[in-house]
Amino acid sequence: MRRFRYTDADFSTAFTAFVEERRDTPEEVDAIVRDVLAAVRVEGVAALLRFSREFDRVELTEATLRVSAEEIAAGAAACPAEVRDALKFAAERIRRYHERQRPADQQFIDEDGVSLGWRWGPLDAVGVYVPGGRAAYPSTVLMNVVPAAAAGVGRIAMVTPPGKLEPAVLAAAQIAGVTEIWRVGGAQAVAALAYGAGPILPVDKIVGPGNAFVTAAKRRVYGVVGIDALAxxxxxxxxxxxxxxxxxxxxxxxxxxxxxxxxxxxxxxxxxxxxxxxxxxxxxxxxxxxxxxxxxxxxxxxxxxxxxxxxxxxxxxxxxxxxxxxxxxxxxxxxxxxxxxxxxxxxxxxxxxxxxxxxxxxxxxxxxxxxxxFSSGLSLYDFIKRTSIVQCDAAAFARLGPPTVILAQAEGLPAHARSSAIRLS
Structure with a gap:
């Protein structure tokens, strides 16, 4: 434990050094993750099964990758009643809080007669990484899944390392609205969600915490899919x-x-x-x-x-x-x-x-x-996206067309200029 006094002459320097300590991803972790991602991208489900044997010491088949509806129901039923009730209480409060974040669509006519606006819509599919073992927290399932469900995401795929699935985690998944659960963890799970692997279809965004391998994998697949953050x-x-x-x-x-x-x-x-x-x-x-x-x-x-x-x-x-x-x-x-x-x-x-x-x-x-x-916590906004809408009538285009031509010509883009100029002739 460090002690600092604001009045010390070197306080600013010492405290800044303490605050700005960084814990970078070890190079060996990034190298392993790079190879795992490449293997899953090329080999698909065969790589997932191989890595389950190699890393998790679990023998799985394509048929046993998915947690069945019966397993989910039985596991959730095994969760103590007071825990289930607390999860339901929490889920409802999380849902109400995040639903209040929903922005409104808008359409308006501006001063030049142009119809402008925007429309919000949910992502199609989201993958949620849920750690296993001691770090398997049902509250984290709620925090990642409930906002996605509130946003209207149609498919919410949960991945978690193979092994015992905690009843509270299964109850949270059931309460929150998870649509599918897969027994796969680590960087290979991130790869499966990003690229697809056999029965696991790709998603649009990956959220949820994980170890250094999971974090490094999320960093590498960003751009193929969206991610929440590098926690x-x-x-x-x-x-x-x-x-x-x-x-x-x-x-x-x-x-x-x-x-x-x-x-x-x-x-x-x-x-x-x-x-x-x-x-x-x-x-x-x-x-x-x-x-x-x-x-x-x-x-x-x-x-x-x-x-x-x-x-x-x-x-x-x-x-x-x-x-x-x-x-x-x-x-x-x-x-x-x-x-x-x-x-x-x-x-x-x-x-x-x-x-x-x-x-x-x-x-x-x-x-x-x-x-x-520079960033915020997870919210409804992480699971929706905005589409801009523009519409010109003849009068509005007459105002916007000429400066469009001038700017396109100034940028050396003649086809851009022509696409407006041809409508002005």
């Missing part, structure tokens, strides 16, 4: 004054640290005594966390405490551009309104980031690694 380790910044219970703030910091040893948790406070109490409480809580090993490593290697005037916290948050930021202060809007770069903000002492992870309704798929400077 890095989770991040949280907590801006807190000394009026908080240190137990609460310690728990909030650990809520992200437990995700991954590379996750980052940062406390910004103006109270050194309070900061010390939080640090002590973190060590106490680590002892009882089943995820304590990962959380302890994250806090040790990537955690930080910044002692700074709270009035300076918005500029520090903007410098970090974090995935999540909490303002645990009396009047959070006075600080949050000045923040420009953050994936999601949680305002007040009773709004821990975990609420956003599950049931607030906002999306928990958010930009990491300072990407909040």
């Amino acid at each position: 890095g380790p989770s991040e949280i910044v907590v801006v807190a004054d000394g009026k908080n219970d240190p137990k609460w703030i310690a728990a909030d910091l650990l809520s992200q640290a437990e995700h991954d040893p590379a996750a980052q948790s940062i406390l910004i406070t103006d109270d050194e005594d309070f900061a010390a109490q939080v640090e002590v409480e973190i060590q106490i809580q680590l002892q009882s966390l089943s995820t304590g090993e990962a959380a302890a490593q994250s806090w040790r290697d990537h955690g930080a405490v910044v002692i700074a005037p709270l009035d300076r916290s918005p500029e520090l948050v903007d410098q970090i551009a974090p995935e999540h930021v909490e303002f645990a202060v009396d009047h959070p809007e006075t600080l949050s309104d000045r923040v420009r770069h953050a994936g999601a903000m949680f305002l007040g002492r009773l709004t821990p980031e975990a609420i956003g992870d599950y049931v607030a309704g906002s999306n928990h798929v958010l930009p990491t690694s300072r990407a909040a400077r």
Whole structure:
């Protein structure tokens, strides 16, 4: 854990270096991914089955790649009732939140008499990558699938590594509206969604988190398909004054640290005594966390405490551009309104980031690694696209045609010029 004081002479240099640390994809990972993508593109399903044997130690056939409707129903039914109810509650809130984002089509006549407008429509098919093992979170299924379904996407294909399918994940898939599930993971799953492989048809966009191999594969197939983002380790910044219970703030910091040893948790406070109490409480809580090993490593290697005037916290948050930021202060809007770069903000002492992870309704798929400077979290907009509409009548074309000819000629494009000029003659 690093400690910074805003008043130190080298604060800006030291803190900037800390914030701008990068975790690049290892070259050996990218090389493996390149070969896997090429193999699936050329060989199709045969490569998928081979990689399942090689990487996952699972023997599959083309017939057993797909998870049957009966398996999905049986798995979902095995999910405890209270978990199913919580998933339904969360899914409904996520659906309502994202449906409110729907933009309107528009058509209008401008001052030159040209009919202009735009129309929004859903993508045809989306692929959702769902990690297996410990990282198989049903909430992530909801966050990726529900907005796609709300947007009107007709086909939502889920891929997940072969192995035991958790009942809660199957219940989430069923509740959210997944139309098909395939037992394939890693870079080969990304390749199958991008290029198609046997019974797995290609999609238009791939969303969902994964390991370094999945992230590298998404980077390489971008352009063939759309992708949501290149997600890095989770991040949280907590801006807190000394009026908080240190137990609460310690728990909030650990809520992200437990995700991954590379996750980052940062406390910004103006109270050194309070900061010390939080640090002590973190060590106490680590002892009882089943995820304590990962959380302890994250806090040790990537955690930080910044002692700074709270009035300076918005500029520090903007410098970090974090995935999540909490303002645990009396009047959070006075600080949050000045923040420009953050994936999601949680305002007040009773709004821990975990609420956003599950049931607030906002999306928990958010930009990491300072990407909040130029991108947003997953939303309905990721699953729709806009088509522009233009129509000229004779009077409108008479106004627009001549300057079109002039500009086309200036650019040395005679066919462009002619296509307008021929209508003016």
